Amino acid sequence: MLSISGRAAMKAAIRTPSGAAWRWGAGRLTSALLSGRRPLASSGSSVSEVAPVDSAADKHPQPHTPPSTPPLQRPIYMDFQATTPVDPRVLDAMLPFYLHRFGNAHSRTHEYGWAAEKATDEAREHVARLVNASSAKEIIFTSGATESNNMAVKGVAHFYQSTKRHIITTTTEHKCVLDSCRNLEREGFQVTYLPVNSDGRLDVGRLREAIRDDTALVSVMMVNNEIGTIQPIEEIGRVCRERKVFFHCDAAQAVGKIPVDVEQMNIDLLSISGHKLYGPKGIGALYVRRRPRVRIEPLMSGGGQERGLRSGTLPTPLVVGLGAACAIALEEMERDYQHVSALSQQLYDGITSRIEHVQLNGSLTHGYPGCVNLSFAYVEGESLLMALKTIAVSSGSACTSASLEPSYVLRALGVDEALAHTSIRFGIGRFTTEREIGYAIEVAEQHVKRLRDMSPLWEMVQEGIDLKTIQWSQS
């Protein structure tokens, strides 16, 4: 008798969602995960353990309610263009500088300062080597790529403003370059915003035509942060050198991922970001060519650190972190690239083979594989982003992810307004696993199907109605 009532109580405990042990199990295994389970990633034992939970969960469905308790699981991270986690090797290099090696790198009177300066000099060497700068003196540490871009664009424009009043850039640049240009326009500079092709690439012929006698600077990014398109940097550099115009390249998304060579590409100024290559946030660098010399007006006035171009005490731990990240990137680039492109192919093939009407934004042939920007037709973008809450993805740039407006980059490519609204950027990096890719494909398929099933537009498309021919207003 006792045993029966005991069993009944246990059953009741299992059924009630407040049963702590039960909840833990259910919380860890969403139905989406279970349907997403693929044979390649799971061991046999885990499946057999999981199966009974699944059937019970079907009897008590509690879908899409946000948990009131802190999450027991975290979403998988697929937003490597926004930021990357710090590599353990980088953290390992940084930690001593947060402990006993705390000296000011500019202190010249004691061992603490000397040790810190030695460390920052080594870091500078690592950064210089990664981009093939001829001297470490050409590397200026900044707070990040935004500062580097501001410093390059405004610095060159201001220094040469008495003779040169014209700047050329593209419409798909990062906001910090475009905004720097807007500010210069307000000061009386003229700026040409060159359009890009439908795959996001700049036509070099167009650039050649746009260069004038009073052009001070051409600023083109190497890898686009939203669509991953790689610009023809070497050709652009050649044109700029021929016409004796300075060439600034925002390589925040490229450095450490694809080969960057400032000599071969004729780059005069190059922006680098720490936290995009598995380094710490709050640090970046600007390469400033010394031969032929590029002069810039500093943004910061002060103690004259960094050759007078960027005053302020160097953040030694962050500088060391950036240096370590660059050294690791140089060593790992080939291996990382192989890993990332294999997973990228898997993701793209998986999604396009299982879901119809998916469009790749960007370039198939000239793109960085770690950035896969896809538009899912006939799905509402925000709904899809909300549905994919177990995957940390973005619709585009992190800077503009708060607004509901479609990305200006996609509009610049001429992507259809409706498709621009439904873009999802999948970022793949060093720590992405095959299992995560499989999961992303499953979840995307499931939610795109679900959202389309409730869409009247999708119904019409299935009936063969061309949506473009419909007159929506009744006037």
Added chain:
Amino acid sequence: MSARNMQVLKLYRDMLRASAGFQDSGVRAYALRRVRQGFREKRHLVDEQQIEAAVVRARQDLEMLRRQSTISQMYPAPPFVTDVPEAGGRRQRKAQGEVR
């Protein structure tokens, strides 16, 4: 098996064991993959000097792996949605207080 072979084999095992201790499954997978890859790439080294350099480097890396995997266990994060409970192995479950 020569003394050198034994030494390298032990380093390999120790590095794999340290890598398996990372709390984050993505980092753990990377560390394991990278250690295997690194040893495979250097498998055909014959020059004694090169081997010695590789062993010295591997020893430093082993220390780094031990430090960093320990730190990762001191700041445990919730598992990823794709993690299966037993994937972390004993060391991770120990870190989460599941086993002693």
